[in-house]
Amino acid sequence: MKTVFAAQGNIISSLGFTAEENFSAMEQGRTGIQKFTREDFLPFSFYASLVDDGKLNEKFSALNNKQNFTRLEKIFILSIADVIEESGLDIKAGNTLLIISTTKGNINLLEEENYGGFSEKRLLLSDMASEVARYFGMKNSPLVLSNACISGVLAIITAQRLIRSGQYENVIVSGGDLVSEFTLSGFNSFKALSDEPCKPYDAARKGITLGEGCGTLLLTSDENLLNNNDKKIIVAGGSVSNDANHISGPSRTGEELALAVTNATKEAQCGIAIDFISAHGTATAFNDEMESKAFSVAGLQNVPLNSMKGFFGHTLGAAGVIEAVVTLETMKRNVLLPSQGFQNSGVSEQLNIITQREKREVNTSLKTASGFGGCNAAVIFKSI
Amino acid sequence: MSICISTYCSIRNNQIKLNGEALLTKGVEVPFNEFIKSAYDLNASPYLKFFKMDDLCKLAFITSEFLLKNRKLSEQYGAENVSLLFANTSSSLDTDINYYNTVKDFASPSLFVYTLPNIMLGEISIRNKFKGENAFFVFEHFQADFLCNYATQLIQEQKAKTVVIGWVELLNENYEAFLCLAEETPDGTELTNENLNKYYNG
CATH class of the missing domain: 3.40.47.10 (Thiolase/Chalcone synthase)
Incomplete structure (x- = not known):
């Protein structure tokens, strides 16, 4: 049985585009939740944590990529690219798998006329994952996991099992989802949306606040990929x-x-x-x-x-x-x-x-x- | 004892087959809803929650009913040792589209809850009191090698004593379900990629 190390991570959220930026913001007590009025999403104002489009497109255009990607695919690509760069992982050489964790993927394309100019197939989670993997030239087909709100944790567990048994040396686990009319209307139909920023475990809690973003984590059996100054975490x-x-x-x-x-x-x-x-x-x-x-x-x-x-x-x-x-x-x-x-x-x-x-x-x-x-x-x- | 496929069941082209033997056949012109209702009637075990389910869950549920008939896995192995490992191509897209069509008028909470593919696992778990490992993956096509390796690992590492492996796909009236039961038993066909593919295609 191989030991499975947790190596580099990235977070893209309303609080920043790296793990460092996000953690610093949290340390300063900043929340990414804000009030929004967007009638394309809900007929009334709502609280959510949204990735800034200006920053997203600025960062993405710096990649000098010619191909057209959906909003969520751009977030996935930026998040995974950061982890690959930070770790120095050669994704074309080693035995590396990408696991994509998502509940709704490109579901926002349903809300756009003509699927926002993309093929209808792009609504399929495997299609979305393949586009992301293809961007990086990965050899192995990505694995897609969609298991409601445990998807991300289950993806890490799955990665651990696949590495431990020697089936892969490295697994990049990347979890992403968007806030959309689809999800907001759904949680609203359940009367589960809070009309103020959510307050977990609090006596005055009123329900969920939705957020969007992506987290990526490299798991590996190769100790050489770890940062020398960090604690070794398995x-x-x-x-x-x-x-x-x-x-x-x-x-x-x-x-x-x-x-x-x-x-x-x-x-x-x-x-x-x-x-x-x-x-x-x-x-x-x-x-x-x-x-x-x-x-x-x-x-x-x-x-x-x-x-x-x-x-x-x-x-x-x-x-x-x-x-x-x-x-x-x-x-x-x-x-x-x-x-x-x-x-x-x-x-x-x-x-x-x-x-x-x-x-x-x-x-x-x-x-x-x-x-x-x-x-x-x-x-x-x-x-x- | 080796890990074997002890029983398998498929529903496609308006036909239910259990261990290769046809149990119900309807003409291809019969719509899905009508077909799945006759399958429910044939199963002869009333379960009113069935009528609340979306089509994907109905399909998964009925296939599991035929697969698990005469078995009490929770009693035999313990609820926490029965695992579900499912996959398909389209996730819950069929219901996603149906739900989204309601949003402009009155967003339907009863449809929204079915806009996740793992709700199938929840429905089957509730019906059979399964509390073990459960996971839902999305593949372009049926992936016997992944499902076989994952189920084998769950049993070998004693995270499960039995695994229901499922491929349940439904989009725009095109549907297909294949379920099989993997467990350590002296009499069954060994769980291998080849055998899983053979039963899936058979």
């Missing part, structure tokens, strides 16, 4: 479970998320010795309540925990990867970030929610996610 364990309860509501007991967490900690052989939890924390009444029960069942109620949705909004298929990249930065810098938007606990079980930036040794972290379809995922990062 993907030590991962697990997935299903509630088998309801397609759009979480478990009543949290036992199934707890099952995924416990299986992941068993594989990582860390027990409950965890320094930090990057939880899902969507700020819906039911999700946050379920998580508080799950962490309590798993015996992790005292571990410092945050939700990053108050910074990025819920970025759907990107969330797991973006939040994993911030988790890795948390470990490398030994800085815990507060759970943006949280003031007073509004969940029934005790949680140790981080309320201010704190310097503290962080060597073992848990990242979790849960989503529609009753799915839960947990992954453990450990410094060695």
Whole structure:
């Protein structure tokens, strides 16, 4: 069994175009969530975290590319290009796989006349992923994962398994999704959108704020790709479970998320010795309540925990990867970030929610996610 | 004991086949909704949630009902040891388009919830009380090698005792479903790329 290292990461969001820019903004307590009035999206004003189009197009045109890409493909390409450049990975030489994690891909093309000038096929997630992989001249066909809001965490777990068993040497995991009329109207139809920036775990939480962006993370069995100055961090364990309860509501007991967490900690052989939890924390009444029960069942109620949705909004298929990249930065810098938007606990079980930036040794972290379809995922990062 | 395909079921061209044997055949002119309703009636086990499902979930659900008839996997292996590994070409695009057509008038929450392909896994998990590993991948075509390797790894690493492998595709009345059960058993066909492809094509 090969050891799987977490190497370089990138985040593209409303807060910046690199992991560094995003982490610095979060450290300064800046949120990427703003109020927007866009009648092409919703008939009323809404809060969201959107990638700036001016910056996006400026960065993309610097690549001097002639081909026409969709908005999401541009974000994917910029994010992956940053990770390849930072790591020095030769994607044409080694045995490298790209995993694309997304829930809705190019769904915004449905909203544009004539699919925005693209072929209808571009709505297919595999087609979108192939275009991105082709840009980089990758030999292997990309793997596409679409498993609701656990997609990003599941993509990291899948990558770990494919590397550990020796099927690939390097896997670039890239998760991306856009805010669109499609997603906004959908969450609005569920009455799940908050009319103010979301407040995960807070007593006054009113629901989700959507966000868009991309997170990319290089996982590898090749230690030479790691930055020498950084902590060496491995993907030590991962697990997935299903509630088998309801397609759009979480478990009543949290036992199934707890099952995924416990299986992941068993594989990582860390027990409950965890320094930090990057939880899902969507700020819906039911999700946050379920998580508080799950962490309590798993015996992790005292571990410092945050939700990053108050910074990025819920970025759907990107969330797991973006939040994993911030988790890795948390470990490398030994800085815990507060759970943006949280003031007073509004969940029934005790949680140790981080309320201010704190310097503290962080060597073992848990990242979790849960989503529609009753799915839960947990992954453990450990410094060695 | 080796990891085997113990049973398999397909629905395509308005025909249901279980382990290669035809259970129901309708003319190709019969529309999907009518066909899948007769399949539901044949299954003879009432499940009212079926009528709320979108077409993709109906297709996946009915195929799983025939595949898993007479089996109680959750009792046999433990709910947390039953895993679902599914894939298709079009994700949930058929329902995505149907949902988006409602947005200008009254965005339909009951359609929106089906605009994710892994809802199929949720529906099958609820019906059968499966709580194990579940994952949904998107491929241009059926990828026997990936599905075979992933299922084998899940069982070998003791993350699952049995894996339901599924390919369930539906877009604009074109549909196809193929499900099989992988488990360690003395009597079955070994889970290999070749055998998985053979059953998928058969």
